[in-house]
Amino acid sequence: MKKIIISNLKMNKNFKEFDSYLQTLKSEVKNFQNEIVLCPSSIYLDKLFSEKLKFSIGIQDIDHRNQGAATGSISATQVKNICEYAIVGHSERREVFKEHNQMIKEKISRCWENEITPILCIGESLKIREKGIEEIKKHLFSQLEETLNFNDNFQDIIIAYEPIWAIGTGLSATNNQILEVLEIISEKLSLISNTKNIPVLYGGSVNLDNFKDLQKISNLSGFLIGSASLDPNSLSKIINDF
Numbered sequence: 001m002k003k004i005i006i007s008n009l010k011m012n013k014n015f016k017e018f019d020s021y022l023q024t025l026k027s028e029v030k031n032f033q034n035e036i037v038l039c040p041s042s043i044y045l046d047k048l049f050s051e052k053l054k055f056s057i058g059i060q061d062i063d064h065r066n067q068g069a070a071t072g073s074i075s076a077t078q079v080k081n082i083c084e085y086a087i088v089g090h091s092e093r094r095e096v097f098k099e100h101n102q103m104i105k106e107k108i109s110r111c112w113e114n115e116i117t118p119i120l121c122i123g124e125s126l127k128i129r130e131k132g133i134e135e136i137k138k139h140l141f142s143q144l145e146e147t148l149n150f151n152d153n154f155q156d157i158i159i160a161y162e163p164i165w166a167i168g169t170g171l172s173a174t175n176n177q178i179l180e181v182l183e184i185i186s187e188k189l190s191l192i193s194n195t196k197n198i199p200v201l202y203g204g205s206v207n208l209d210n211f212k213d214l215q216k217i218s219n220l221s222g223f224l225i226g227s228a229s230l231d232p233n234s235l236s237k238i239i240n241d242f
């Protein structure tokens with residue numbers, strides 16, 4: 001199975017910076033066998049698409065509806081044929097925009113209707129982590145069962161395990177912590193879907209220094225990278241070494 005790196009640029013880079021970012025990636029990234037997905041701000045999706053690069057394109061979020069009165073939102077219908085992927089349920093959306101599992105479930109359906117692979121982010125807060133593994137399991141189970149359903153017309157999906165306490169903090173989860181959670185996720189996924197080999201990624205302070213070590217986790221399918229992907233030289237090195 002192909003490994004996957006997703007770069008989430010979040011709300012960063014102006015037009016000029018994004019342009020030079022792409023130029024650096026173009027010159028620094030060598031041949032790669034894996035799936036590399038760039039998720040810039042949506043104002044750059046069209047530009048990225050017209051560059052016809054070897055990277056896949058993802059949107060950082062989509063609306064839970066296909067069209068209508070939703071000022072500022074972008075729907076899966078609108079980015080169909082441009083984006084192959086959409087991040088849904090990122091903890092920043094859950095926290096800042098109060099997005100809940102039901103809405104995220106609807107976003108997943110909109111992705112599938114529009115032939116977009118959703119990247120479903122799940123993960124526990126520090127408060128839950130401190131309560132121990134049973135609480136973490138309960139939390140992740142409910143995030144999965146409230147967004148995915150065995151009866152859904154289950155299609156491609158990627159799960160990104162992103163513990164909230166590790167996002168943007170410089171404090172990555174350890175290999176053992178990730179391994180423990182991978183088991184929890186696969187236990188639940190086997191009950192939710194017949195689909196085998198659903199890729200599970202890790203995200204949370206992945207960088208040039210720690211990704212080699214994190215790569216030792218054999219059943220991990222790749223990484224979702226925020227901060228470290230802002231520097232195109234770091235991202236290129238990660239892609240080249242992946």
Ligand code: PGA
Nearest residue numbers: 167168204205225226227
């Ligand atoms: P980070 O962000 O790599 O800066 O921790 C990851 C994410 O939010 O997806």
